[in-house]
Amino acid sequence: MEAQYVYISLAAVFGLFMAWGIGANDVANAMATSVGSKALTIKQAIIVAAIFEFLGAVLAGGEVTATIRKGIVDAELLSHEPRLLIYGMLAALLAAGTWLLVASRNGWPVSTTHSIVGAIVGFAAVGIGVDAVQWGAVGKIVMSWVISPLTAGFIAYLIYLSVQRLILHHEDPLAQAKRYVPMYMFFAAFTLTLVTILKGLKHVGLDLTLQDSYFMAVAIASGVAVVGALIIRRIKPNPKAEKSQHFYTVERVFGVLMILTACGMAFAHGSNDVANAIGPLAAVIGIATTGNVAADSPLPIWVLVIGGGGIVIGLATYGRRVIATVGEKITQLTPSRGFAAELAAATTIVIASGTGIPISTTHVLVGAVLGVGLARGIEAIDLRVVARIMVSWVITIPAGAFLAIVFFYIFRAVLP
């Protein structure tokens, strides 16, 4: 198979393009929360994003990659003509990447996840046949697009409510914050590490028992909480910048917590969204090298590098500007509110990643922000924009699908 190199290089280029798009757009949303609340500078946010996106992709990205790779299209139907699946995956990558570029240029709200799933369903249903789509799995994914923002919103609501009850309503919120913020740190670190250990470490060859997993998560989370508590203890009130309630300093305490949740958010994002770029790429490589659609070849490490690397490049070239503009606009999300949104979103996303469900990280984050708003945490939310976001994915799916169908027919005619 001489053509296999053509397929693999094309897929690598398209995958890099898609990863770039994700880095330029989606990651910026995930990190802007921390920049807007001034918990991190833009430079720090990019470093955090680069490290934790990569870790998330490698440690916890396997399940979603598997779903994108072979959970949507019924590969068995194509065993007689594996090349169709290659064309399709190439078309889906290019379609989603193109749509992402066009949409962000025009300022339309899009989701990378919705584009890629729409694109794969599109080429499979039209290019191959309606039966080629695993509708049950697709239905589950679409359901999750409704459920995941609601879940994140609900969690964020509860977290922020607890912040109000335990800290903000008190006569001495600063003392309360110093007491309780390490507990939030424990909760954040525990959830993220536990899901990673339970779902992710198998992919890197570590297999722990359930008991060991919990023990390890508790140990890591305790370590994080102790370090956090030590940092927080050094924060002293600034009498010039505040009034009797010390909210200014309280926010600085939450700022420390927010560095942690920002890491969690980048990790969660990497674990779910890297798959959008490398899932199709992995599918193409698997088929091209073995000639077999059902091949269960392991993910080559350079694929992950392309995914992680593309995201970091996108972030560095274009994403930093998005972070800056978004960060400036969301200053209402002070650390006490921003951490609640981030922690809720990261938890929801990581659980979805562990279950192998591709969801839109941005929509989850929007849901989480609304949850904080419902707990009377946000000064003003524009409901018109929220409504626009809700319909946005309805447009994104057919757009991705249409482009994928066009590219699919072109590739089938042009490629060997």
Place this chain on the structure above:
Amino acid sequence: MANMLANIFGSSPVKPLEKHIDISYRCARELRGFFAAAVKGNWSKARKVRAEIERLEHEADNLKKKIRLHLPKSLFMPVPREDLLELLLVQDKIANRTKDVSGLVVGRELQIPAEISEQFLDFVDRNVDAAKQARKSVRELNELFTAGFRGAEVVLVAGMIEKLDRIETDTDEKQAALRASLFAIEKSLDPIDAIFVYQVIELTGEIADMAERVGRRLELLLSH
């Protein structure tokens, strides 16, 4: 580039409202210098202060319009939009009344009778105090939003409003005493001037009334 995460945040009215009460208060504060000059008959100085009052009232007015424009009905906020707009309206009236009363005095070069001038300046002072306390209370808005209008912060602001009420009651008593003093000497005054002095006292007293209404509006927010 439009961004959906950024755009779900409407522009917050909190800081602008705090800025607005600050301008209104600074406007009312000018009355001290204004009447100090006016009772001495120093009309060139009074006119200068009056120009500053007009400038500040104008500034408050512009900010009021800007805040209204940025509070569309589609905003979801922890407290009703209408209550915030009402608060803004009474805040603005502090500056309005200041402008009205200074305009009336300058326009007629109205002489406050020397017998009551000290008592009158003290009355003006107390009204400005009320505006200042209104500013102090409204400046807690940001903290109130942070605390979600619950808990210790609410108690704190309720205390500030109580103090505002006491100042307002004080101005009412001073106003009554001042009217009595004026009544005692009114026969010796030019009748038209006497009528206008009564009116100046009335208008000045409304500054504390408006400050007190700022407190009432703020109190409504606390009960949410």
